[in-house]
Amino acid sequence: MLDYFDMESTLSEEERMLVDSARSFIDGEVDDMGEHWIDGTFPTELISKMGEMGFYAPNLEGYGLPGVSERAYGLLMRELEACDSGLRSMASVQGALVMYPIHAFGSDEQKEKWLPKLGTGEAVGCFGLTEPEHGSNPSAMETRAERAGGHAADGDDYVLNGSKTWITNSPIADVAVVWAKDHTEDGTPVRGFLVETDRDGVTTNKIDEKLSLRASITGEISLQDVRLPAENRLPDVEGMKGPLSCLTQARYGIAWGAVGAAADCFEVARDYATDREQFGKPIGGFQMQQQKLAEMATQITLAQLLAHRLADLKEAGEMRPQHVSMAKRNNVRTARDQSRIAREMLGGNGITADYSPMRHMANMETVYTYEGTHDIHTLILGEDITGMQAYQ
Numbered sequence: 001m002l003d004y005f006d007m008e009s010t011l012s013e014e015e016r017m018l019v020d021s022a023r024s025f026i027d028g029e030v031d032d033m034g035e036h037w038i039d040g041t042f043p044t045e046l047i048s049k050m051g052e053m054g055f056y057a058p059n060l061e062g063y064g065l066p067g068v069s070e071r072a073y074g075l076l077m078r079e080l081e082a083c084d085s086g087l088r089s090m091a092s093v094q095g096a097l098v099m100y101p102i103h104a105f106g107s108d109e110q111k112e113k114w115l116p117k118l119g120t121g122e123a124v125g126c127f128g129l130t131e132p133e134h135g136s137n138p139s140a141m142e143t144r145a146e147r148a149g150g151h152a153a154d155g156d157d158y159v160l161n162g163s164k165t166w167i168t169n170s171p172i173a174d175v176a177v178v179w180a181k182d183h184t185e186d187g188t189p190v191r192g193f194l195v196e197t198d199r200d201g202v203t204t205n206k207i208d209e210k211l212s213l214r215a216s217i218t219g220e221i222s223l224q225d226v227r228l229p230a231e232n233r234l235p236d237v238e239g240m241k242g243p244l245s246c247l248t249q250a251r252y253g254i255a256w257g258a259v260g261a262a263a264d265c266f267e268v269a270r271d272y273a274t275d276r277e278q279f280g281k282p283i284g285g286f287q288m289q290q291q292k293l294a295e296m297a298t299q300i301t302l303a304q305l306l307a308h309r310l311a312d313l314k315e316a317g318e319m320r321p322q323h324v325s326m327a328k329r330n331n332v333r334t335a336r337d338q339s340r341i342a343r344e345m346l347g348g349n350g351i352t353a354d355y356s357p358m359r360h361m362a363n364m365e366t367v368y369t370y371e372g373t374h375d376i377h378t379l380i381l382g383e384d385i386t387g388m389q390a391y392q
């Protein structure tokens with residue numbers, strides 16, 4: 001993989017081993033993501049295999065989780081997304097959006113019940129924040145939680161009503177982390193609930209005919225008078241900082257993952273340019289193609305350096321959500337732009353699924369949009385830089 005400034009030499013033994021094992025896993029176990037992408041399927045047989053490999057939340061500790069470095073975790077996301085964004089999304093959702101909130105905000109019972117199973121892939125989780133009418137502004141969510149007894153007495157069941165959409169893995173999930181407003185409390189604070197998907201009143205229809213992130217399962221979560229014991233509420237968080245802190249973890253992984261997708265496009269374009277001959281010589285010998293490769297290598301290297309620095313800040317406990325916004329925003333834009341250039345360099349062959357750039361390019365439309373759109377990250381940075389918010 002492209003490493004122009006020799007960042008691999010700065011990796012620890014553990015980090016290098018994780019990269020190697022992720023690469024051999026992808027080479028040995030992942031058949032053909034191009035075919036899955038065309039069929040609109042996720043290779044579900046990989047869910048438990050990825051669990052066995054320790055790919056879900058490896059940066060967390062306890063409950064059988066290895067507690068690897070934040071850089072190692074980022075490198076893993078990079079390797080998975082070099083294969084396909086669907087693979088990285090599986091690991092991101094399971095690890096950063098489901099296991100992380102249980103680990104950070106859950107009760108001991110919730111942690112013991114779910115973390116080992118989610119870690120091995122025996123159970124699949126999903127994260128329900130987005131609603132049909134509320135995407136970029138999730139704080140306006142309409143999903144409601146009320147105590148069955150109508151008052152805020154501890155121990156009373158909750159009843160949940162509402163609908164979530166664009167939820168990765170909801171159709172195959174065993175448990176959903178659902179964010180809802182608690183209407184039995186003053187100020188209707190946002191709270192997180194662990195909703196088993198086989199409960200009465202829960203349906204999880206699949207969203208078909210996506211033209212992006214096709215090798216990933218996406219669906220809705222409909223909640224109709226879903227009765228939930230009080231112990232299914234995440235006890236240790238209240239308000240939007242609950243879902244937003246999960247998004248910070250997942251966006252960190254995306255900032256790394258985008259480097260993988262872009263680097264894969266670069267490798268494919270470089271190989272193609274060296275092989276493909278026109279006008280009597282390899283197209284890589286023409287200045288215009290070299291310009292494209294030089295720019296691609298430069299932009300990917302900048303994204304890679306940003307990801308490494310982000311890992312340093314995260315390890316030191318100094319990473320702010322705004323740092324993550326800048327890295328997610330920049331690195332996904334880089335992958336989106338450069339995958340298009342790589343596709344272009346492959347000529348007609350570039351529009352087939354035999355080569356990865358167009359698949360990555362289409363995937364990047366989702367990655368550019370989910371976990372905070374490019375515009376929303378621009379506004380987050382704008383507010384941080386000027387002290388003035390411009391969302392509304």
Ligand SMILES: Cc1cc2nc3c(=O)[nH]c(=O)nc-3n(C[C@H](O)[C@H](O)[C@H](O)COP(=O)(O)OP(=O)(O)OC[C@H]3O[C@@H](n4cnc5c(N)ncnc54)[C@H](O)[C@@H]3O)c2cc1C
Pocket residue numbers: 093127128129130133134135136137165166167168169212213218366369370371372373374375376379390391392
């Ligand atoms: C394949 C896929 C998987 C997903 N997985 C999940 C998941 O697992 N869980 C989950 O909860 N969500 C998930 N999402 C949802 C995703 O996070 C949302 O799509 C995203 O937050 C954007 O919301 P929206 O689609 O409603 O767009 P909107 O919020 O309606 O935005 C539409 C456009 O308006 C722009 N815009 C919005 N507000 C402003 C503003 N104030 N200023 C300027 N421009 C603005 C946006 O940038 C965008 O370009 C997924 C989405 C996709 C496509």
